[in-house]
Amino acid sequence: MSPTYSSFAVLGAGAVGGPILAALAAQPSAKVILLSRSVSKSVPANVQLVQIPSYDDVPAVTAALRAHNVEVIVSTLSTVALPAQLSIADAAKQAGVKLLVPSEFGLSTERDTEGPLAEKNRIIEKLQSIGVPYLRIFVSDSVPSLASDPDVNLQTGLLIEFVPWAVNYSAEAKKLYVVGKSEGPVSVVSVDDVGGYLAHILTHQPTSVLKNQILRIEGDRIPGYRSLGSLFGAEVVTVEAMEGELSGLKDMLMALADQGLATTGCGVEGVPEAEASKSGNALWAGHQWKTVKDVFGL
Incomplete structure (x- = not known):
């Protein structure tokens, strides 16, 4: 061995x-x-x-x-x-x-x-x-x-547990907030x-x-922050800038996603981005990775 x-x-x-x-x-x-x-x-x-x-x-x-x-x-x-x-x-x-x-x-x-x-x-x-x-x-x-x-x-990475934080999701109001198109893919785990x-x-x-x-590694892939509305059953409100704690950081996260820079495989040469993003997953063979739905019971 x-x-x-x-x-x-x-x-x-x-x-x-x-x-x-x-x-x-x-x-x-x-x-x-x-x-x-x-x-x-x-x-x-x-x-x-x-x-x-x-x-x-x-x-x-x-x-x-x-x-x-x-x-x-x-x-x-x-x-x-x-x-x-x-x-x-x-x-x-x-x-x-x-x-x-x-x-x-x-x-x-x-x-x-x-x-x-x-x-x-x-x-x-x-x-x-x-x-x-x-x-x-x-x-x-x-x-x-x-x-x-x-x-x-x-907060070293946008762990799935921090996804609601990133979009200022309010379970009570059933609203979340995004900047720009917010349609770029995001790797989360x-x-x-x-x-x-x-x-x-x-x-x-x-x-x-x-x-x-x-x-x-990639546990789940968000098609775009805007898509979280359907996942959480929330209204998506488009704003020019996020509000609250670390709002500038949230603006940056959404800008990175819209530029195609929010996946773990972006920039890897010679390998399709989606494949590169989870290339390390194979070392944990048979593992069932948690998704956003799994973590929040959606």
Whole structure:
């Protein structure tokens, strides 16, 4: 049998990190720790919480990784904490870590050379330069996290659970709101499927299949934000700009979709976009991916 991974350290336990932590802990063969600056985190019974002074403290992180014989680091750090991954990479190298899964879990960031998401390419360049294998996971329309706490990753991707938020859906008024045509396709995935997928491939797929790879997954595809009206049985109201919290971000999401840039397979050369968007799904053979209807009981 080809070797698989069995020892993991997770960084961050928010909306994405929490389910990943739980899914890894549910694997019978897995040994899992949560590296955190706080001792007040709630973790599954079979997960050990390991406190560190800072993610930038290379000696402390290295010591923790060595003490627990960690093979794989899974980072779900928020956007503001991404620079700390450079220090994590150094610690991984010194501790002999075999794979680092950097914080992605949104749309492809391969071509991001400016702005906060450019940090996601800096870590890949760092890992390549020091010889630490990596695995990038692209899952859905990208919603950059605005969390100030580097242990919390609130919105790294438009998870299915956040779809009503994106369109200001009101169950009471039976209305949702869109900007522009809002007819471009959008890749989405449930948070449980993100955690389950990562836990499955890390503990079941041969290590050779995962090293230095990019995997793209899609749990469901929204034909366009406007189509959510029929799904939720809601009136679709077209507005010039969204209102409320992070309204500009919602405007951007809809603009990206109308430009054909809101699927995980957009920009992949030589492969049809729809095929590329779920190319990584095959590594979880037989899994029934949750749809928008499934998550909300529609």
